[in-house]
Structure formats: structure tokens, C-alpha cells
Amino acid sequence: MIDIVRRQLTQSINTMTKVLHDDALHAAVVEAARITADAMKSGHKLLVCGNGGSAADAQHLVAEFVARLTIDRPALRAIALTTDSSILTAIGNDHSFDHIFERQVEALGQPGDVLLAISTSGNSRNCVRALQQARTLGLHTIAYTGNDGGAMKSLADINVIIPSNTTMNIQESHLALEHILCMLVELHYFGPDFGKKPHHLAE
Numbered sequence: 711m712i713d714i715v716r717r718q719l720t721q722s723i724n725t726m727t728k729v730l731h732d733d734a735l736h737a738a739v740v741e742a743a744r745i746t747a748d749a750m751k752s753g754h755k756l757l758v759c760g761n762g763g764s765a766a767d768a769q770h771l772v773a774e775f776v777a778r779l780t781i782d783r784p785a786l787r788a789i790a791l792t793t794d795s796s797i798l799t800a801i802g803n804d805h806s807f808d809h810i811f812e813r814q815v816e817a818l819g820q821p822g823d824v825l826l827a828i829s830t831s832g833n834s835r836n837c838v839r840a841l842q843q844a845r846t847l848g849l850h851t852i853a854y855t856g857n858d859g860g861a862m863k864s865l866a867d868i869n870v871i872i873p874s875n876t877t878m879n880i881q882e883s884h885l886a887l888e889h890i891l892c893m894l895v896e897l898h899y900f901g902p903d904f905g906k907k908p909h910h911l912a913e
Contacts, residue, residue, distance in 0.1 A: 718878075725872065725879040726886070735870060735887075742826075742852045742868045743891050747898030749824045749850060755787035757819060757849075759811040759840050760828030763881045764854075765792040767828050767888060774892045783900050789818065791840070811840035821848030829853070830880040832860020832871070841865035854887070856880035 729735060746756055756775065758768040768790045775788035791814045792798075801810045815825060825844040827837040832855035841862055844851050853859065853866035857875050870887055872880045896904075 721876065722879055722882055725874045725876070725883055728873045729883050729887070732873065735872075738868050738870050739887050739891055740894060742870065743894030744898055745850050745852070745868065746824050746826075746891070747895045749822055750786055750895070750899060752822060754820065754822040754824065755789060756824045756826060757789050757791055757815060757844075758826045758828070759791040759814075759837060761834050761836065763877075764828035764830065764834075764884070765790075767854075767881070767884055768792045768826075770885070771826075771888045771892060774889070775895070779889065779892045780896060781900070781904060783896065783904060786895065786899065791815070791818075808835045808839055811836045812843045815840050815843045815847065815849070819844060819847050819849050822850075824850045824852065826852045826854065827862060827866070828855075828884060829860070829862060830856045830872075830877045830884075832857055832862045834862075838862055838865065854884050 750756070758772055760768045769792055772788040772790040775786040777785070791811050797814065798810050801813045805813065819825065825840060827841050829837045832853065838861050841851050841853065842865060845865060851866045852868045852870070853862040854870045855862055856872040859869050859871045863869050863871070872883045874880050874883070
């Protein structure tokens with residue numbers, strides 16, 4: 711059992727090391743943050759979707775935007791499309807599970823908003839359809855994926871693709887880069903001098 715722990719930690723560290731040295735990936739996160747901050751500054755919002763662990767990521771990330779991550783500051787406009795059980799079950803029952811995010815993008819999305827879709831495979835059909843709807847409506851699109859980016863790659867303005875085909879390792883890297891995305895948006899939006907003293911309190 712100890713060997714399993716070490717092996718899994720090594721695999722996680724190896725994936726994160728690849729991410730650490732991927733300059734193109736870093737540039738994609740920086741650009742995603744700039745687009746998101748610019749959208750929020752102009753009164754627009756961030757919509758986030760994903761399935762399973764990626765749904766948890768969507769909710770986690772939105773919580774950081776609406777509450778705070780590194781500084782005490784005003785709330786930032788962000789909505790997780792994964793949280794309303796009545797909407798999700800109504801759409802899933804009346805249409806299909808493939809439409810649960812697309813329909814919400816149609817209802818809530820406006821030109822200039824940002825949709826961030828999270829999928830380790832890059833092929834989640836409901837995320838693909840959400841990205842397609844977002845492009846139709848004039849939203850900016852960002853995809854956090856793994857593997858080769860899958861079907862979502864061609865639908866996103868910005869791709870953050872983790873160089874791994876192991877779901878848990880992709881998710882671990884996604885979470886780190888989602889936190890960094892929020893941190894960079896805070897810096898873009900409020901400037902480096904806002905909230906001089908960062909907070910590092912355990913939740």
C-alpha cells in the first residue's frame with residue numbers, strides 16, 4: 711500500500727512537472743485571465759460547466775470568484791451551471807443530459823460573457839454543445855481539458871490542455887490552474903496594489 715501511495719504521488723508530480731515547464735500552457739492561462747477580467751470589467755460574467763469532478767471544479771472556481779481567493783475585494787460575477795438540481799433534471803428529462811449546459815448558456819449567456827468548460831477528455835457532449843451555443847451567441851470560450859483537447863479544442867478560443875491521459879492527474883493540474891486563473895483575474899481587475907496584504911487562511 712505504501713508503494714501505491716508513492717507511485718501515485720510520483721505520477722501526479724510528473725504531470726505537474728510537465729505543466730510547470732509548458733510555456734504555451736502558461737500563456738493560455740494568462741490570456742484566459744485577461745479575457746475574463748476584461749469581460750467582468752465591462753459588466754459581463756463567467757459561466758462554468760463540467761461533469762463529475764469537473765462539476766466540483768466548476769463550483770469551487772466560482773466560489774473563489776464570488777467570495778475571494780487571495781485578497782478581500784468586491785465579488786466578481788461568476789455562475790456554475792452545475793448547481794441547480796431542478797434545472798439540470800428538467801433539461802435532462804425533457805431534452806437530454808447532452809443539453810443541460812447548452813440550455814443554460816442559451817438562457818443566461820450574453821455577447822461578451824465568458825464560458826469556461828472543463829472536461830478531462832475534452833469530449834463531454836454536454837460541454838461540447840455548451841461551447842457551440844456560446845460561440846453562436848458571441849461568448850468568449852475557454853476549455854480546460856486533457857489528452858489532446860478532444861472535440862472541445864476546436865470550439866474554444868483558448869485551450870488549457872493538460873499533457874496527460876490519466877483523469878485524476880488532469881484534475882489535479884486543472885485545480886491548480888483554476889486557482890491561478892482566479893488569482894490572475896484578481897490582479898487584472900483590481901491591480902497589484904489592491905488589498906496589499908494577501909490572506910492565506912485555511913477554510
